[in-house]
Amino acid sequence: MLLTYQFKLNPTPEQVVTLETWGELLRRHWNYTLGERLDWLRRTRSQIDRCSLVSEPIGKIPDRADYYTQASDLKRTKELFPDYKNIYADCQQQNLLRLDKAWKRWLTPDKKGKRGGRPRFKKRGDISSFTFPRVNSPKTGAHLVGSVLKLSKIGEIEVILHRPIPDGFEIKQATILSKADGWYVSFSLEDKTVPxxxxxDKITTATGIDVGLEKFLTTADGQSVEVPQYYRKAQSKLARQQRQLARKIKGSKNHSQQSSKVAKTHLHVARQRKEFHYHVAHWLVNSYDLIVFENLNIRGLARTRQALSILDVAWGAFLEIMQAVAVKCGKLTLGVDPRGTSINCSSCGERVEKTLAIRVHSCSCGLVIDRDWNSALNLLKRGFALSEVVRASVFEGEGSVGLPIPGCGGLGDTQPVKQQVSYVNLRYSRYIACN
Incomplete structure (x- = not known):
């Protein structure tokens, strides 16, 4: 199992200058090597019976550039540009590996036939991180001793260890990165044991979750979490700060200081959202053994008129965090097709057409419940149909205690009744870590 722990660094002013210099040199090297690859691609993409004399230069076609040829050229780069001798060699190689992965994602489709975007040239400040691929090993450039991180050609930097590194985990690599409020280190930790x-026979509780904009999510037993709207609440402050930034002269000290304020506000909003996602994820994982969620096309939804609100709640980031927390705790998650879950009745299965403005599901069978609650019940039913493990443990009674069924008629034979969604107070105490 792999975990990533991030800690704040406390470098000296001289070390900050060194870190910024490394980032700028790696950015220039990225642009040069990307230019080599694009030049080879342009010079070799013409058809065999013609040549693009207008747009491409005439001359010898260069050899194909890949990671191995560009890594072997690092020695010559250091001879021509002595500043690169001050950068640890593994960090330069990792920079080339990043480019190679981005290049392959662009040219080679994945199993679903999708490809990534074309790698871009980086402007100043775009590369604000570099990686030491090995930590605490012989002949490596990074060593963590207590609360001090020793980096080759940089020196010792104090690390603010706000939480201990788990026992039994081995530090595999360290990534130094810059944020609006300072420098950080991300340790990649590996534990050979898989939870x-x-x-x-131990699955006793299960739920389906329906995410939305009016309520962040609704569970199959009628509990809901309100949308925090962190970005919406910070919009007026951001607008004021950005107006002040627009009045500053670009390149001046005042412009730099005001730009830092805007970046810190965005960082604060992102941290609020991430903390909220972790709280909700731990609450769900601690409450249920199986969580069924909907596989949404979030990228497509983000092109609608509600794009700002959709990006503010960040469903995709939350679902990734929830699945990671579930794996860490040994719980189960399952994604299902969301089509029709808001329209079909969870009690009788009849289609009840409704617009987005209608927030109550009212069926001819007598079921009157919240629209999102009805969708969560349908998701749970689809999860039962897809998960053979749950079906065997619940319906065949092989040693299981059985799943609690909500009393709204969605999954059992009880008479449907009118229900209201209850809200969960998530101004929480600190969530309990999973064992």
Whole structure:
């Protein structure tokens, strides 16, 4: 299992200058090597019976540039530009590996036939991180001793260890990165043991979650979490700060200081959202053994009129965090197709057409519940249909205690009744870490 722990660094002013210099030199090297690859691609993409004399130069076609040829040229780069001798060699190689991965994602489609975007040239400040691929090993450039991080050609930097590194985990690599409020280090930790998932005779609770904009999510047992709207609440402050930034002269000290204020406000909003996502994820994982969620096309939804609100709640980031927390705790998650979950009745299965403005599901069978609650119940039913493990443990009764069924008629034979969604107070105490 892999974990990433991030800690604040406390470098000296001289070390800050060194870190910024490394980032700028790596940015220039990225642009040069990307230019080599694009030049080879342009010079070799013409058809064999013609040549693009207008747009491409005439001459010898260069050899194909890849990671191995560009890594072997690092020695010559240091001879021509002595400043690169001050950068640890592994960091330069990792920079080339990043470019190679981005290049392959662009040219080679994945299993679903999708490709990434073309790698871009970086402007000043775009590369604000570099990686030491090995830590605490012989002949490596990074060593963590207590609360001091020793980096080759940089020196010792104090690390603010706000939480201990888990026992049994090995530090695999360290990434130094710059944020609006200072420098940080991200340690990649590996534990050879994989947390065991729950066996089917131990699954006792399950739920479906429907995410939305009016309510952040609604569970199959009627509990809902309100949307915090962190970005919406910070919009007026950001607008004021950006107006002040527009009045500053570009390149001046005042412009730099005001730009830092805007960046810190954005960073604060992002941290608020991430903390909220972790709180909700831990609450769900601690409450249920199986969580069924909807596989949404978030990229497509973000092109609608509600794009700002959709990006503010960040469903995709939350679902990734929830699945990671579930794996860490040994719980189960399952994604299902969301089509029709808001329209179909969770009690009788009849289609009840409704617009987005209608927030209550009212069916001819007598079921009257919140629209999102009805969708969560349908998601849970689809999760039962897809998960053979849950079906065996729940319906065949092989040693399981059984799943609690909500009393709104969505999953059982009880008479449907009118229900209201209850809200969960998530101005929480600190969430309990999973064992």
């Amino acid at each position: 065991a998932l729950l066996s089917r």
